[in-house]
Every structure is written in C-alpha cells, then in structure tokens.
Amino acid sequence: MAEIVLDKVTKRYPDGALAVSDMDIEIADGEFVILVGPSGCGKSTALNMIAGLEDISSGELRIDGQRANEKAPKDRDIAMVFQSYALYPHMSVRENMAFPLRLAKVDDATVKQKVEEAAEILDLTQHLDRRPSNLSGGQRQRVAMGRAIVRSPKAFLMDEPLSNLDAKLRGQMRTSVSKLQKQLGTTTVYVTHDQTEAMTLGDRVVVLRGGIVQQIGSPQFLYDHPANLFVAGFIGSPSMNFVPATLEEGVLKSPLGTITLTDRVRRLAEAADAPREVVAGIRPEHFEDAALVEETHRASGATFTAPVDVLESMGAEKYAYFTVEEELATTAELQELAADAGATDVPGGGSTIVTRLSASSEAREGQQLQVWFDADRIQLFDPSSGRNLTYSG
Amino acid sequence: MAVTTGRKARWALIDVVVVVYALFPVLWIASLSFKTKETLADGNFIPREWTLQNYADIFATNEFIRPLINSLGIATIATLIAVVLGMMAAYAIARLDFPGKKALIGVSLLIAMFPQISLVTPLFNIESALGLFDTWPGLILPYITFALPLAIYTLSAFFREIPWELEKAAKMDGATPGQAFWRVIAPLAAPGVFTTAILVFIFCWNDFVFAISLTSTEASRTVPAALSFFTGTSQFEDPTGTISAAAVVITVPIVLFVLFFQRRIVAGLTSGAVKG
Numbered sequence: 001m002a003e004i005v006l007d008k009v010t011k012r013y014p015d016g017a018l019a020v021s022d023m024d025i026e027i028a029d030g031e032f033v034i035l036v037g038p039s040g041c042g043k044s045t046a047l048n049m050i051a052g053l054e055d056i057s058s059g060e061l062r063i064d065g066q067r068a069n070e071k072a073p074k075d076r077d078i079a080m081v082f083q084s085y086a087l088y089p090h091m092s093v094r095e096n097m098a099f100p101l102r103l104a105k106v107d108d109a110t111v112k113q114k115v116e117e118a119a120e121i122l123d124l125t126q127h128l129d130r131r132p133s134n135l136s137g138g139q140r141q142r143v144a145m146g147r148a149i150v151r152s153p154k155a156f157l158m159d160e161p162l163s164n165l166d167a168k169l170r171g172q173m174r175t176s177v178s179k180l181q182k183q184l185g186t187t188t189v190y191v192t193h194d195q196t197e198a199m200t201l202g203d204r205v206v207v208l209r210g211g212i213v214q215q216i217g218s219p220q221f222l223y224d225h226p227a228n229l230f231v232a233g234f235i236g237s238p239s240m241n242f243v244p245a246t247l248e249e250g251v252l253k254s255p256l257g258t259i260t261l262t263d264r265v266r267r268l269a270e271a272a273d274a275p276r277e278v279v280a281g282i283r284p285e286h287f288e289d290a291a292l293v294e295e296t297h298r299a300s301g302a303t304f305t306a307p308v309d310v311l312e313s314m315g316a317e318k319y320a321y322f323t324v325e326e327e328l329a330t331t332a333e334l335q336e337l338a339a340d341a342g343a344t345d346v347p348g349g350g351s352t353i354v355t356r357l358s359a360s361s362e363a364r365e366g367q368q369l370q371v372w373f374d375a376d377r378i379q380l381f382d383p384s385s386g387r388n389l390t391y392s393g
Numbered sequence: 394m395a396v397t398t399g400r401k402a403r404w405a406l407i408d409v410v411v412v413v414y415a416l417f418p419v420l421w422i423a424s425l426s427f428k429t430k431e432t433l434a435d436g437n438f439i440p441r442e443w444t445l446q447n448y449a450d451i452f453a454t455n456e457f458i459r460p461l462i463n464s465l466g467i468a469t470i471a472t473l474i475a476v477v478l479g480m481m482a483a484y485a486i487a488r489l490d491f492p493g494k495k496a497l498i499g500v501s502l503l504i505a506m507f508p509q510i511s512l513v514t515p516l517f518n519i520e521s522a523l524g525l526f527d528t529w530p531g532l533i534l535p536y537i538t539f540a541l542p543l544a545i546y547t548l549s550a551f552f553r554e555i556p557w558e559l560e561k562a563a564k565m566d567g568a569t570p571g572q573a574f575w576r577v578i579a580p581l582a583a584p585g586v587f588t589t590a591i592l593v594f595i596f597c598w599n600d601f602v603f604a605i606s607l608t609s610t611e612a613s614r615t616v617p618a619a620l621s622f623f624t625g626t627s628q629f630e631d632p633t634g635t636i637s638a639a640a641v642v643i644t645v646p647i648v649l650f651v652l653f654f655q656r657r658i659v660a661g662l663t664s665g666a667v668k669g
C-alpha cells in the first residue's frame with residue numbers, strides 16, 4: 001500500500017510528440033483512481049510511466065514519498081493487469097499466479113498457500129491446473145487479477161482490464177473489481193475509456209484530453225460541476241446536450257426558446273464574465289414531459305414544443321429524441337468527443353437533442369410534445385475556450 | 394466430404410511419383426549397401442544376395458567411427474552456439490530499436506549469400522596461421538558463421554509473433570530483463586528454436602566443402618569428407634559397398650533428429666496468452 005504522486009510528469013517521445021503534459025495527481029493510500037479519456041489521450045502512457053514500462057521525460061514520480069523515476073519496474077513493487085491479460089501460455093493457472101512469488105524467491109509452502117488464497121478469492125480453485133488457452137475470457141481475466149493480488153503489492157495498475165469481455169460479463173466483473181479493491185484496500189490506478197466504469201468504480205476520476213488533465217474529482221462532482229465542455233460531454237450517458245445560445249441581461253436565447261436564467265446561474269455567469277455568445281448544456285435527465293411537471297414547479301424552468309423523432313422506452317424511463325432547426329454547437333472539444341464516440345459516421349447524428357422522460361410520459365413518436373427543462377441546471381460554456389462559465393466548485 | 398475413388402487414385406498416383414522421384418537415389422544407395430561385392434554391379438534394384446558385411450566393415454575400422462564422432466561433436470557444438478547467439482540477435486532485431494539494426498540485417502544476409510567455395514583458400518591460410526587447421530574449432534567457427542544468418546532469420550520471425558505484453562507482464566511481476574527472456578520469451582519461442590536447430594544441424598552435418606579443405610587427418614575429419622577417402626581393403630577393391638553403407642548410417646541421425654524435434658514443433662503454443 002502506498003501513495004503515488006505524479007509531480008509535473010511529462011512524456012515526450014523522441015519524434016517530439018507530447019503524450020502527457022505536466023500531469024499533477026496525488027493518489028492517496030488505498031484510493032481507487034480512474035484515468036479516463038478518449039483514445040490517444042495519454043492515459044495508458046501515464047499508467048506505463050507509473051509502472052516503469054515507459055521513461056518519464058520530465059517531472060517526478062514518487063511512490064511512498066520516494067522518487068521512483070529511475071527505478072526498474074521490478075523494484076517498484078507494483079502489479080499490473082493488462083488489457084490483453086498477458087498470461088504466460090506455457091504455464092498453468094497455478095504457475096501463472098505463482099510466477100511473481102517465485103521470482104521473489106518465496107519458499108514453496110508460502111507460494112502454495114498464497115496462490116490458493118488468491119484462487120479462493122477469485123473463484124479459480126478448480127481451474128488451478130489448467131492452461132490459460134483452455135479458459136474463458138472471464139476466467140483469464142480473473143487469473144490476470146490473481147497474478148496481481150497474489151504478492152500483495154503496494155499498488156495495482158489496471159489497463160482497461162474489462163474491455164475484452166462481453167457487456168454482461170463486464171458488468172459483473174466491474175462489481176467484483178470494486179469489491180476486491182475495497183476488500184484489499186490497495187491503492188489502485190485504473191485506466192478506461194468507458195465513462196460508465198469511471199463513474200461506478202473510482203473514488204476519484206481524472207479526465208484526460210490530449211495528454212492534459214482536464215479535471216480531477218469524485219464521479220458525482222465531475223457530473224455536477226464539469227470544469228469545461230470536454231468533461232461535460234464525456235461524463236454522463238447519454239451525454240449532455242449542447243446548443244448555441246446568446247446571453248443578454250440574464251436572458252438566454254437558444255434553439256430551445258428564450259430562457260430566463262435563475263439567480264444562481266446568472267450570478268455565476270456574471271462572475272465568470274461570460275461573453276455574449278455561449279454554449280448552453282443541459283443533461284438529458286433534466287428534461288421532463290411538461291404534462292408531468294407540477295404547476296408550482298414549472299415556473300423554475302422553461303418549455304419548448306417539438307415533434308418526437310424517436311422514442312426509446314427502457315421500461316423504467318423513456319428517451320425522446322428531438323431535432324432542432326439550427327446547427328448544434330460545435331467546438332473542437334465536442335468534435336473530438338463525437339469522433340471518439342463514432343458519431344461522425346452517422347449522418348445528422350449531431351443535431352439531435354436527447355431527453356430522458358418518466359416512464360409515465362405519454363409521448364408518441366411523430367407527435368408534438370411539450371418538454372420542460374430545469375433552468376437552474378443549465379450550464380453555460382465559453383465556446384472559444386470551452387471553460388464552464390457556471391462552474392461552482 | 395466424400396472423396397471419389399477416382400480422385401483418391403489420382404492423388405495416390407501423384408504421391409507415389411513424387412515420393413519415388415525424391416527417394417529413388419536414397420533407396421538405390423540403401424540397396425547397394427546390402428549387396429555383396431560380387432553382385433554390386435548387376436544393376437538389380439533388389440539385391441540378389443543380401444549381406445550386412447558392408448556395415449560390419451565400416452564399423453570395424455577407425456576410418457569411419459572416428460569421423461562419425463567428429464561429425465556428431467562438431468555439428469552439435471556448432472548448432473548449440475549458433476542457436477544461442479542467434480536467439481539473442483534475433484530477439485534484439487525483433488524487439489529493440491538500436492543504431493545499425495538495418496546494417497546488421499543486411500550484413501547477415503550478405504554472409505548467407507556468399508559462395509562458400511570462394512572462402513576456402515583464405516580460410517585455409519588463416520586457420521594454418523592460427524593453428525586451427527585440422528581441429529574441431531577450425532570447422533565449428535566457419536559453421537557458426539554461415540549458420541548464424543539462417544538462425545537469426547528464422548528466429549526473429551518467431552520472436553515477432555510473441556506478444557510484447559508478456560514481457561511487460563514479466564517485468565511487472567518482478568523479473569529482470571534476463572529472467573523475462575529466459576523464463577517467458579524463450580520457452581514460447583521453443584518451436585522456432587527447434588526448427589532453427591534442425592536447419593542448422595543439417596547444414597553442419599551435410600557440409601562437404603569446408604570439411605574436405607580444412608581437415609587433413611582423422612582428428613577432425615567429418616563423415617562427408619571421410620567418405621571420399623574410403624578405400625577397399627586392397628587398392629584393387631571397389632569401396633562402393635562400404636561408401637553406401639556409411640551414407641545410410643549418416644542419414645539415420647538426421648532422420649532421428651528431425652523426427653524427435655518435429656514433435657516439439659507444436660503450432661499455436663502461444664494461444665491463450667492474450668485475448669483469444
């Protein structure tokens with residue numbers, strides 16, 4: 001167990017490409033930290049630098065207060081779970097899990113005991129003498145976890161450990177990873193590009209973009225108070241709706257109608273010296289079928305009426321999709337997010353507003369629907385810098 | 394899938410033609426080795442009089458046994474050294490980026506293409522001056538030189554197939570680079586190592602050019618060279634029978650060697666390492 005500190009850690013490749021830039025993260029002992037971001041954001045590079053598999057160009061990495069930049073991976077006492085599992089195919093499950101202990105010259109009796117303990121925890125006892133090639137994806141994943149936990153390292157590093165599993169198994173394994181980490185209380189750094197994993201697993205989430213830390217905070221904090229457009233668009237599923245708007249005297253003119261901002265939002269925007277042209281962001285869950293909103297509550301929001309393009313009924317809730325006449329807000333950040341999600345491949349996919357309605361809504365596809373949204377939950381962003389103008393951290 | 398009789402017969406015919414074409418000289422030699430001196434030249438494929446005298450003769454003299462020991466020793470040592478060095482070089486070529494990598498590959502290819510015969514005279518002079526002429530190292534050294542390009546080429550192809558993440562995993566598990574190589578990478582490259590070992594061994598075992606020109610006595614003469622010195626018990630006697638018997642005997646180790654290692658060349662040894 002250990003605390004890991006990244007102090008202005010930078011990775012620059014020989015060809016000049018900057019993979020990670022001035023990364024400052026303090027990971028407390030026993031904490032579960034998630035590094036999240038779209039592909040190519042430098043999250044795996046950061047993890048490899050903590051592991052010692054890649055050199056740090058500048059800055060300092062401290063493990064338990066000691067500079068670790070020059071330490072070889074084997075001397076850092078950190079275990080890693082790879083995306084591909086990287087099991088040794090010529091060894092049985094037992095030998096795979098015993099490998100780190102054998103290298104550490106642990107005596108045979110202790111090796112046997114520790115491997116069996118780990119196998120017990122991970123439900124692998126009956127597979128100990130099989131070869132990795134005879135195991136299912138989920139079992140292989142557990143063997144990889146077993147190999148990491150068996151020697152009680154200072155910290156675990158996990159590089160998208162669940163991304164090769166199918167959706168159902170991924171959900172199950174997500175829960176067991178979380179349980180295991182709490183049970184062992186070992187500092188864990190977990191890399192993923194899946195915002196659901198980031199939201200559900202971590203004590204704290206680090207959002208990365210282009211090698212630069214965008215924001216660090218608890219999942220709920222990032223969801224409620226994104227520092228910029230990128231974080232706002234990345235965290236949350238379905239993601240936040242963004243519309244271009246003009247802000248004048250506390251009144252917001254947008255494709256969703258004219259909205260009078262609440263005092264709280266107006267004060268924040270004024271304090272942030274908001275420009276006239278802004279990007280307004282509203283999460284799908286802050287919309288509701290106007291018919292289901294109580295009269296007294298209605299005043300605190302605004303409504304718009306539009307035909308429902310597509311209605312997805314999920315049982316517990318309904319997702320209604322609307323098309324807005326005007327172009328939706330596009331900035332570099334949002335384009336990057338859209339590209340990462342593959343949305344650019346879907347023609348017209350970018351000009352849709354997603355709303356989450358109660359299951360009791362009587363919305364029908366193709367029919368007009370009056371939709372209410374909470375004006376107090378609107379977030380305003382600067383279109384040029386992406387900064388959140390209503391940030392209240 | 395139902396295979397018609399006609400189709401089967403056609404394939405059987407083609408197989409027989411290929412096998413006979415390839416093995417006829419070998420079978421003829423085998424046949425000669427079982428013939429008596431009198432029937433040697435009668436032109437019959439199946440000997441009319443069977444004898445094991447030729448085999449008894451070759452094993453009765455040092456003329457054959459000593460070269461056989463030389464051959465085994467020299468080929469084994471050269472193979473061992475070439476494969477170990479080849480593994481290290483191939484690993485470096487497959488995994489590392491170092492200055493002069495392209496030059497190294499180019500030079501090793503150049504050596505492989507060099508006609509050996511053109512090197513015989515210089516090598517003879519060098520080895521005479523160094524006192525290596527007619528010694529085991531005198532043959533082992535050139536064999537390693539010519540076997541290494543072959544070893545490096547075959548092995549680097551195998552190393553490239555091994556997922557790099559396994560090595561990273563080994564490092565994370567506390568292995569030094571050396572331990573990661575010998576305990577994880579090398580066992581996985583085993584099929585490639587055996588394939589290479591077979592090829593190198595056959596090359597050393599069959600060499601005639603160096604063996605005949607860099608040796609002069611039974612101290613280091615290998616079997617292919619020794620065969621050319623076979624004589625009958627008197628100068629009027631025809632040594633064909635004994636030469637044939639010796640040729641059959643030296644083919645046997647190669648066949649055994651290939652059969653033994655062939656079982657080790659299991660395809661798909663790396664399956665299950667990474668996502669399947």
